[in-house]
Amino acid sequence: MKRNLLTNPLKNLNPGKKIVFLFALSFIFLASCNDSSSGFGYGKAKEESLVSASMDMSEPPPPPMTEKVAFTPAGSGETEDSKEAGNASVPPADAPAVKIAEKIKKTADVDISVEDYKIAREAIGKIVKAGNAYIGGENEQNSTYSITNSMVIRVANKDFDGMVTNLAAVASNVNSKNVYMEDVTAEFVDITARLKTKKEVEKRYIELLNKATKVTDILEVEQQLRVIREEIEAKEGQLKYLNDQVNYSTINLTLHQNFEYTPQNEPGFFGRMGHAFGNGWKGFLSFLVGIVYAWPLWIILGMIAYFSVKFIKKRLKK
DSSP states (O other): OHHHHHHOTTTTSOHHHHHHHHHHHHHHHHHHHHHHHHHHHHHHHHHHHHHHHHHHHHSOOOOOOOOOOOOOOTTSOOOHHHHHHHHHHOOOTTSOOOOOOOOEEEEEEEEEEOSOHHHHHHHHHHHHHHTTOEEEEEEEEEOSSEEEEEEEEEEEGGGHHHHHHHHHHTOSEEEEEEEEEEEOHHHHHHHHHHHHHHHHHHHHHHHHHHHOOSHHHHHHHHHHHHHHHHHHHHHHHHHHHHHHHHHEEEEEEEEEEEOOOOOOOOOOHHHHHHHHHHHHHHHHHHHHHHHHHTHHHHHHHHHHHHHHHHHHHHHHHO
């Protein structure tokens, strides 16, 4: 009987339970079919992914992208504008070094003596005109014993040595000659670099001013722009003055003409006595003239004396 239950379990069930049991088996069968179909689809997708992966492995991978970044160590004390300007102007390591022309400022102090001042002055004027130079200042002084002229001559740097030599040739005697040379190349390069950086900062501020929309932002940017423009003008002035000092050298020329002093012969005893009598007579005449000059005083004193005497006589009669 146990064997019959195992071989045909539906015989012992009533019809209602049989129907429920059949529905349950149908549901389980359909569910197992769906799982097998989904597993088949997953396997097919996995297979396609493996095939595409194998095809991709057959092609060489693209080269990696690289980006060069300029790095400046922290704490170098440079602004962003100076960093960008420096990075933009730094040449490659194998590039030849750029040679900057030397900036030499020349100055000479020349003191000379001449025999004839007028002739020497005319000769100096011709030398200055022929050398394409000009006289920046002149101070002439005359005295009993000498005449002196201090001149400031500006001449092109390339004609400096020749001008000093020609001016010294006018003298009858060169009292002193000192020539000074100062290398201002480093100062020139420094001012030029600072000026370039400040102009880059000015451009940044102008861009910010064009983009600003708020009134407070516009006023703040204009204030900063005014300050940076004042600094640019100051640097341009320094650069202009330095260029002028380099392009035109300065010669401080002083020329003298000394006159001979001839002492006068002093008179003897009788001559001095004659001078004394003459000076005494002149003094007496001057005294008389002084008395005449004081005539209002004498009139006032006479009137006071007259009324005083008259008053005293009246008192005595009483």
